[in-house]
Every structure is written in structure tokens, then in C-alpha cells.
Amino acid sequence: MFSIFNGKSLHIKVMNKTALDQYEEIVTDALKSCSAKLRKSFKTAFIQLMILYMVLPRKINFTQMGRYSDSSEQRFR
Secondary structure, three states: OEEEEOOOOEEEEOOOOOHHHHHHHHHHHHHHOOOOOOOHHHHHHHHHHHHHHHHOOOOOOHHHHHHHOOOOHHHHO
8 A cells, every 4th residue: 555645635545466466566676676788588587487486386396387387398497
């Protein structure tokens, strides 16, 4: 929840986001603050990888990453 004051009135907006959406925003903000120039394909793969680390139940390997994501196993190797 956050508030916006536009001079006349105070507007309060409630964000209905899941924990994974919030985690994705945190990773995206961290990548934006990085001084190195990163390609969009790397950024999306990195965000997907970080979310997979949070979601995968047991051991994390390339086969599991390919199974639980939209991408193939080869993308993570």
C-alpha cells in the first residue's frame, strides 16, 4: 500500500500483487541499478532463473528448470 499526495487530496492505492510478482519487481529493480549494459534476453532469463530458485521444491538442476518453466532445459545450461 502506498499513498500519493497531489497537493489537494491524498490518494491511497492498494496493490494486489502476489509474492512472486513482488519478487520479480525486486529482481528487475536490482538489474536496473546495475551499471553494466545488459541485453533484454539476459534480463528475462535471469528473472526467470531467480523465480525458479524460489519455486522449485527439491533439488535444482537443469532438467527441473526446464520442466517448471516455459523455456527449454538448454536455455539454462
